[in-house]
Amino acid sequence: MTFDQILFxxxxxxxxxxxxxxxxxxxAAKAVLFLILSFFSAASIWILLEAEFLAITLIxxxxxxxxxxxxxxxxxxxxxxxxxxAKFAGYLxxxxxxxxxxxxxxxxxxxxxxxxxDVVAAPAxxxxxxxxxxxxxxxxxxxxxxxxxxxxxxxxxxxxxxxxLVHRNELNRKKQSISEQVNVQAKDxxxxxxxxxxxxxxx
Amino acid sequence: xxxxxxxxxxxxLVALPEIFLLSSIVVILLVDLFLTKGFKQVTYYLTQxxxxxxxxxxxxxxxxxxxxxxxxxxxxxxxxSVFKVFMMGATMVAMVYSRHYLTQHSLFRxxxxxxxxxxxxxxxxxxxxxxxxxxxxxxxxxxxxxYTLIAIARERSGAIEAALKYFVLGAIASGLLLYGMxxxxxxxxxxxxxxxSAFASDANLGSRETLIINFGLVFLVIGIAFKLGAVPFHMxxxxxxxxxxxxxxxxxxxxxxxxAVAMLVRILIDGLGAMHPYWSDLFMVLALLSIALGSVVALxxxxxxxxxxxxxxxxxxxxxxxxxxxxxxxYGAATFYVLVYVFMSLAAFGIxxxxxxxxxxxxxxxxxxxxxxxxxxxxxxxLIVILSMAGVPPMLGFYSKFFILQQLVSAGFVTIAxxxxxxxxxxxxxxxxxIKSMYFxxxxxxxxxxxxxxxxxxxxxxxxxxxVIGLFxxxxxxxxxxxx
Numbered sequence: 001m002t003f004d005q006i007l008f009x010x011x012x013x014x015x016x017x018x019x020x021x022x023x024x025x026x027x028a029a030k031a032v033l034f035l036i037l038s039f040f041s042a043a044s045i046w047i048l049l050e051a052e053f054l055a056i057t058l059i060x061x062x063x064x065x066x067x068x069x070x071x072x073x074x075x076x077x078x079x080x081x082x083x084x085x086a087k088f089a090g091y092l093x094x095x096x097x098x099x100x101x102x103x104x105x106x107x108x109x110x111x112x113x114x115x116x117x118d119v120v121a122a123p124a125x126x127x128x129x130x131x132x133x134x135x136x137x138x139x140x141x142x143x144x145x146x147x148x149x150x151x152x153x154x155x156x157x158x159x160x161x162x163x164x165l166v167h168r169n170e171l172n173r174k175k176q177s178i179s180e181q182v183n184v185q186a187k188d189x190x191x192x193x194x195x196x197x198x199x200x201x202x203x
Numbered sequence: 204x205x206x207x208x209x210x211x212x213x214x215x216l217v218a219l220p221e222i223f224l225l226s227s228i229v230v231i232l233l234v235d236l237f238l239t240k241g242f243k244q245v246t247y248y249l250t251q252x253x254x255x256x257x258x259x260x261x262x263x264x265x266x267x268x269x270x271x272x273x274x275x276x277x278x279x280x281x282x283x284s285v286f287k288v289f290m291m292g293a294t295m296v297a298m299v300y301s302r303h304y305l306t307q308h309s310l311f312r313x314x315x316x317x318x319x320x321x322x323x324x325x326x327x328x329x330x331x332x333x334x335x336x337x338x339x340x341x342x343x344x345x346x347x348x349x350y351t352l353i354a355i356a357r358e359r360s361g362a363i364e365a366a367l368k369y370f371v372l373g374a375i376a377s378g379l380l381l382y383g384m385x386x387x388x389x390x391x392x393x394x395x396x397x398x399x400s401a402f403a404s405d406a407n408l409g410s411r412e413t414l415i416i417n418f419g420l421v422f423l424v425i426g427i428a429f430k431l432g433a434v435p436f437h438m439x440x441x442x443x444x445x446x447x448x449x450x451x452x453x454x455x456x457x458x459x460x461x462x463a464v465a466m467l468v469r470i471l472i473d474g475l476g477a478m479h480p481y482w483s484d485l486f487m488v489l490a491l492l493s494i495a496l497g498s499v500v501a502l503x504x505x506x507x508x509x510x511x512x513x514x515x516x517x518x519x520x521x522x523x524x525x526x527x528x529x530x531x532x533x534y535g536a537a538t539f540y541v542l543v544y545v546f547m548s549l550a551a552f553g554i555x556x557x558x559x560x561x562x563x564x565x566x567x568x569x570x571x572x573x574x575x576x577x578x579x580x581x582x583x584x585x586l587i588v589i590l591s592m593a594g595v596p597p598m599l600g601f602y603s604k605f606f607i608l609q610q611l612v613s614a615g616f617v618t619i620a621x622x623x624x625x626x627x628x629x630x631x632x633x634x635x636x637x638i639k640s641m642y643f644x645x646x647x648x649x650x651x652x653x654x655x656x657x658x659x660x661x662x663x664x665x666x667x668x669x670x671v672i673g674l675f676x677x678x679x680x681x682x683x684x685x686x687x
Contacts, residue, residue, distance in 0.1 A: 109418045114411050115389075142210075146273035150328060150340040153225065157321050157344060160232070161351035164314040 008048055015041035028074045036067050050126055053133040214272045217279040220260040220287055221327050227253035228320045235313030243311060247302055250316040251295055254323070258291030271333055275395045278333035282538075282686040286330045286465050293458050293545050294323050299661045300553045301450035303654045307559050310356055310448060318355075319454065322348035326462035329469075334394040335384040338466055342380070342430070345462060346373050349455050353447045365446025372429065372439045380426030386419025387475075396474040404477035417481055423470055424485045430463045431519045434492040444512035449559065449566065452508055453552030456515055457545045464522065464541045471526070472534065472687075483527045487619065490527060493520030494623055498630035508566050510633060511551060514592060517630055518544045524623060525607050528614040535684035536606040542683065543603040547669060550588045553662045557581060557654045568637060572646035581652060582641045584666035591669045593634035594627055599673040606680065 015038055022034035039062050046055035113119075140148055215222065231253065235246045261284050269280040298319065305311040325344030332338035350373065354366035388394055390412055391402040402408075403416060425436065432440040444452050471482055497517025504510040522544070525537025558565035558574075565571075575582035591598030594605075604627060611620040652659070672679060 109414060114415060119411070143274040144276075144336075146276045147334075147336045147340055150337065150344065153321070153324065154340065154344055154347065157318075157347045157351075160314060160317060160321070161347060164312075164318070164351055165354055165357065 004048060008045065011041045011044040011048070014038075015045065029071065032067055032070050032074060035070075036063050039063050039067070049123070050130065051132055053136055214270070217264060217267065217270045217272060218277060218331075220257045220264070221324065221331070223260055224253060224257045224320065224324050224327065227256075228317060228324065231313070231320065232317050235317070238313070243313065246313045246316050247298070250320060251298060253320065254291050254295045254298070257323075258288050258295070261287035261291065271397075275397070276334040276337045277331050278396075279331060282465070282468065283331045285682065285686060286461055287327055289542055289545070290323060290326055290330070290458050290461055293461070293549060294319065294454070296549050296553075296661055296665060297450075297454050297457060299658055300453060300549070300556045303658050304448065304450040304556045304559055307561050307653075308356070308448065309561075310450075312355070315352065315355060318348045318352050322352070322454075323458070326459060326465075329462045330465040332466070332469055333396050335388065335396070335399075335470070336394050338469060339377075339381065339384065341462075342466065343377065345459060346377070349451075349459070352451045352454070353443065355451070356448045359446075359448065361442075361446035362448065365443045368439050368446075369443045376426050376429030376436070379422045379429070383419040383422030383424075383426060386415055386422065390415040390419070396469055399474045400476065403475050416475070416478060420475060420478055420482055421485070423475075424482055424489075427463065427467050427470070428489050430466070431460070431523070432516055433489045433519050433523060434496045434516060435489075437493065437496070437516050440516060441509045441512040444508045444515075445506055445566075449508065449552060449556050449564065453549065453556065456511070456552070457548045460515075460519075460522075460541055461545060464538065467526065468534070468538075479529050483529055486523050487527050487616075490520040490523035491619065491622060493517060493523065494626045495520075498626040501630065501633045504633070505568055506566055507555060507568050507571070507637070510568065511548070514630065514634075515544075515548070517626065518592075521604060521607050521623065524611060524616075524619065527616065527619070528610045530610065530614055531687045532684060533607075533610040533614060534687045535680075536603075536610045538686055539606055539680055539683035540603040542679070543599050546665070547588055547591050547600055550584070550662065550665045550669060551592065553658075553665060554581060554585045554588065557652055557658065557662060558650060560651070560653060568640055569646075570650075571637060572640045572644040572648075574641040574650055576645065577650040578652050580663070584663060585641060586638060587666045587670050589634045589637050591673065593631040595631075597670070597673045599669045599676065602673060602676040602680070 018034045018037035018041060022031045022038060025031040025034060039058055043055040043058045046052075046058065227249070231246060231249050234249060235243075238245055264279060265281060265284040265288070267279060267284065269278065271278050298316070301315075301319075302311070305315060322345045325341045325346075325348065328341030328344060329338055330341075332341050350366055350370045353369060354363055356362045384394075387399060391399045393399055393402070402412075429436040444456065447455065471478075475482065494517045497513045497515070497520060501510050501513035501517070504513065518540070522537050522540050525533050525535075525540060527533070528536075555565055558570065563570075571585070574585065587598065591600035594601045594603075596602075608620045608623065611617075611623070654662075
């Protein structure tokens with residue numbers, strides 16, 4: 001076994017183990033941390049495949065930004081776990097059966113018989129001066145320029161959608177109205193109410 | 204590899220409609236920002252104007268020789284151009300109707316129009332998509348805009364539920380579609396439709412390749428069926444139709460169907476046409492289930508939007524039957540059907556919107572009681588639309604069904620044609636229910652038609668054309684046939 005293979009098995013083990021731990025973890029914050037570990041292992045496997053740029057992007061974008069955001073969201077939302085788990089036991093048997101069938105079918109179609117090393121050759125190693133980021137950039141801005149622009153449109157829609165759904169009207173905004181502040185008068189701020197005290201009348 | 208990249212700006216001209224539309228979206232987005240309250244109508248007129256120009260540009264490209272640009276990811280052929288022109292026309296009509304609804308229910312906002320335009324852009328990308336990647340991106344542009352459009356009426360009961368349901372199920376469908384695409388990519392080694400087609404139609408395709416293509420194919424068919432709303436992937440349709448604002452329901456039940464059919468043609472016929480024997484069986488089951496369920500369940504509905512949702516499901520069944528035949532004329536019949544369906548559905552939802560008032564949705568079948576007394580003209584229009592949907596000659600809807608059944612019979616699917624006819628007859632019952640309540644029942648409630656003149660005019664033309672084109676359908680049938 002070469003050193004590469006040992007690394008591959010180590011990273012794969014952590015990848016699978018942390019993914020499973022993420023699914024079965026009862027604590028949402030812990031699940032996010034396990035997800036970070038699984039992203040990290042996936043990134044390591046990508047580095048073994050000589051896709052350094054993608055690996056670094058995965059860590060920077062997903063671990064650095066998306067997962068941190070996830071943690072914030074989880075901390076801010078008060079998720080009631082009992083309602084989430086209420087029907088879990090009821091769905092479990094059916095879910096297990098479906099999952100088992102899917103796994104069986106997928107191993108039949110996608111297993112070693114179809115995609116093993118004897119059928120599909122292992123990717124060849126690149127030369128020492130191979131630069132992943134150059135190749136990626138060349139592809140992205142030439143061959144894939146149209147999908148790239150479409151992805152930009154998709155992001156524009158995401159921005160418009162988020163603003164449309166969250167920003168409703170002027171009433172919801174905490175905005176300073178300077179003219180109102182300048183024109184304010186004492187009677188607007190303090191209201192004098194005369195109260196008939198029942199105790200006084202009794203005296 | 205690095206020096207072989209060729210780029211010719213003249214080739215960009217074939218993508219001119221898309222480029223123009225995207226530019227005008229950005230302009231409208233910015234203009235809307237600076238409009239004061241009294242001038243919000245400007246956004247509407249700008250939207251109509253840009254749709255019109257885009258349609259004109261697409262119309263100019265009809266007859267252009269088939270061109271593939273952007274490194275094989277964008278195709279311009281007659282089908283793409285004709286579909287684009289139809290989509291622009293249908294969207295313009297939908298916007299005329301929407302304006303009345305939006306002002307009545309105080310939803311008139313610039314973002315609404317921008318999102319509609321963006322979804323139209325997504326559909327144009329789908330129609331012209333020539334690689335799995337662009338098809339998928341177009342679909343996502345379309346879906347993301349639609350999710351937002353549904354949720355735009357946040358205060359409305361059911362709108363958020365509808366949006367969320369559509370979002371979650373749409374995400375699952377996209378996932379399935381992507382999974383299928385990745386299988387096809389994995390085995391054929393290409394995202395490009397023509398290369399996939401060359402791979403799939405290779406005579407000495409091994410059993411391993413066939414197996415994996417089929418595996419991907421199942422997911423692709425499921426993803427497409429989800430988007431079309433075919434049974435058993437129809438669960439979202441009635442709830443989304445009912446929960447969305449009626450103008451959004453109208454939009455999402457019409458124009459995106461053209462795009463979905465275009466995507467179906469690109470992937471399953473242009474790309475995997477050689478695999479037709481495999482996917483046509485799946486389609487047959489989906490189509491028959493859709494026709495049966497759509498016809499029977501609609502009988503129980505009291506909400507007209509829900510009823511139209513089930514009617515859509517059965518129409519989708521008919522469209523899919525056209526693709527089962529496996530012959531070019533069958534595909535033409537399906538295309539004709541989807542264009543006719545869009546036309547009818549626009550008019551049907553147009554009438555619902557016509558009767559809308561502030562605080563009154565006109566979405567119950569009982570709301571149409573006595574329409575013939577209060578507004579005989581629009582009752583007549585509704586009558587034409589409903590008869591056409593039921594498939595009564597000489598309305599347009601009859602010819603679209605007839606054309607499909609004719610192709611089915613000549614391709615040898617006689618039993619299936621008979622089953623489809625039987626369910627079409629059953630479905631006539633619920634269509635007649637609306638006619639019954641319009642003409643033979645009376646209501647104490649006064650029905651006032653308060654829509655602006657332009658909407659009344661367009662709606663009348665829309666409905667009358669269903670009758671007129673129904674009398675002379677030759678040209679449109681030939682047009683639909685010429686696309687394949």
